[in-house]
Amino acid sequence: MAEMLNKEVVDKIISTVKEEFEKMPKLNIMVLGKTGVGKSTLINSIFGDSLVRTGIGRPVTSDIVRVEKKDFPLALYDTPGLELRGENDFSSLSEQVIKVIKDCFTDDIEGNEIHCILYCVNTASHRFEPSEAALLKKIADKIKGYNVPVIIVMTQSFSKKDAENLKKVIEAENMPVSAIVPVLAKDYVIDAGIVKKAYGIDDLAEIMAQILPEAIQDTFIALEKANLALKVRKARAIVATAATGAAAAGAIPLPMADAAVLVPDQIAMLAGITAAFGFPVDQGTLMTVISGTIGSAGATVLGRTVVSNLLKLIPGAGTAAGAAISGATAAAITYTLGEVYIQILTKVSHGDMNMADLNTDEGRAQISKMFLESIKMKRKPNGEIEE
Ligand SMILES: Nc1nc2c(ncn2[C@@H]2O[C@H](COP(=O)(O)OP(=O)(O)OP(=O)(O)O)[C@@H](O)[C@H]2O)c(=O)[nH]1
Ligand SMILES: [Mg+2]
Structure with missing residues (x-):
């Protein structure tokens, strides 16, 4: 019995x-940043590695790829291996981002819109270049009407001191972003036996949960692992x-x-x-x-x-x-x-x-x-x- x-x-x-799970609306996240800044590592630390490892990527523009998995309510718009060396590259990327966001909002497929942009800056590079600031401002300005929140994620923040300093530099740019969050997505082995523990991903998840549109919050909470x-x-x-x-x-x-x-x-x-x-x-x-x-x-x-x-x-x-x-x-x-x-x-x-x-x-x-x-x-x- x-x-x-x-x-x-x-x-x-x-x-x-x-x-x-089936009725959960799909969460669409765009991750931007130069090659090697740690975009994939970041996504893995928020959502687990299953999407990056087993998802299927399809180019939606020359540089932006949409990665998704069947019956999985998450789509990732990634810019893998993107070298951003000069004005032209930045300008081309901003055009593509704006196009993707507009297309997502105007096409007929409901639930296709981008819910959040994570813009990654590598703290270890000690730099936030004027061209990057200009890129972000341009994107933010062009997508103003679409209400897509942008978060600057300071990746590879091994040194909290460096992160603090760079954060001040970025803040001084006064950009229309929802938050600037330093993270170390994965433990960092400095030397044999000296390990810097990962941190900040839980804070990022909390911020994302707050700024994502209400309708998509349950999906985020179910998917996030941070x-x-x-x-x-x-x-x-x-x-x-x-x-x-x-x-x-x-x-x-x-x-x-x-x-x-x-x-x-x-x-x-x-x-x-x-x-x-x-x-x-x-x-x-x-x-x-x-x-x-x-x-x-x-x-x-x-x-x-x-x-x-x-x-x-x-x-x-x-x-x-x-x-x-x-x-x-x-x-x-x-x-x-x-x-x-x-x-x-x-x-x-x-x-x-x-x-x-x-x-x-x-x-x-x-x-x-x-x-x-x-x-x-x-x-x-x-x-x-x-x-
Ligand atoms: N320990 C540690 N290593 C990191 C972290 N973030 C990135 N890395 C390392 O930096 C390298 C690049 O990271 P990826 O996540 O592949 O960078 P990406 O931005 O996805 O690079 P592309 O896809 O080529 O544009 C890898 O060797 C990562 O292991 C981190 O938080 N901790
Ligand atoms: Mg990657």
């Missing part, structure tokens, strides 16, 4: 996550909405108890959280994550036999067994389910919990414990923990 419930629930969550806090924040918002919904929906008849905690709204909640964490849509992995977490919680904690015991632990649920659980209780269960799922996915993302361990007896016991501890806390009707 528990097995059946697991499989059914897991399948439903998997298909809902798939739907979530800032877990963004995902947790999004996931918590999903949980809060679901808990409020459960409270409003009111009483759920107890005979449905094992299903009661996994009714469509909760399944949608779990799928939404899974999507925000960007867990792979690949069936096998997702199956492991879900059956290892909610699957085991569903069987061992939320199953029919323990639901009535569980209810006794929830303040205010009283002797609901046999009748119906109240809206407040439904909210508390929903909230706990979401919160524990977030905790587990966070641990998995940090590497503190291994995907393979989730499906072991020990893993299941740990999850059940987390769930019970979480639900025992005193809660307000909306599911929030009382101080």
Whole structure:
């Protein structure tokens, strides 16, 4: 019985996550900068290396290439290997950028527009040339009407001191850009045993999440791999909405108890959280994550036999067994389910919990414990923990 419930629930969550990914609008990012500044390294550090490694590139102008992957909601407009040596080169690039942006906005394919430009300057070069400033100003000026935010990313900022100095130089140019962000996208080995740790990509991701158009933010949060806090924040918002919904929906008849905690709204909640964490849509992995977490919680904690015991632990649920659980209780269960799922996915993302361990007896016991501890806390009707 528990097995059946697991499989059914897991399948439903998997298909809902798939739907979530499928309906996500495509995020289109343009990355500009001289050859070797670290554009590809930057993209890899924000989104993982799968797009750059396995995506297919098609030239859209002589220098700009669009890289994308089937069924993957990200398109990258890249300028690989572009040598920018003089006025002419800069002028040609700015014309191409402007053309691509205009074409994207005017063609009939909806969702093709560029959402953000990352302009990369290499901090280690110690230079921000007047021609680069002119290029950026020209681009910003010509695309003013299209509302495309530009971020200057100072790549390869091994030295924070150099980055600080160059940032001041760039700021003095007073360019119409949304932000100037120094980063070191990848650990830098200075000498044997001396390593400068990567930094700044999480800040960049936070800024991008804020400046991207609302409609594309969920896609960005699902795709980015640089800032877990963004995902947790999004996931918590999903949980809060679901808990409020459960409270409003009111009483759920107890005979449905094992299903009661996994009714469509909760399944949608779990799928939404899974999507925000960007867990792979690949069936096998997702199956492991879900059956290892909610699957085991569903069987061992939320199953029919323990639901009535569980209810006794929830303040205010009283002797609901046999009748119906109240809206407040439904909210508390929903909230706990979401919160524990977030905790587990966070641990998995940090590497503190291994995907393979989730499906072991020990893993299941740990999850059940987390769930019970979480639900025992005193809660307000909306599911929030009382101080
Ligand atoms: N350690 C470290 N190396 C970096 C970083 N950024 C770039 N590099 C190195 O600099 C070189 C060029 O980086 P790419 O990311 O290929 O530069 P690109 O701008 O994509 O270059 P093109 O595609 O040729 O225009 C590579 O050897 C990278 O490993 C960084 O943040 N840390
Ligand atoms: Mg590259």
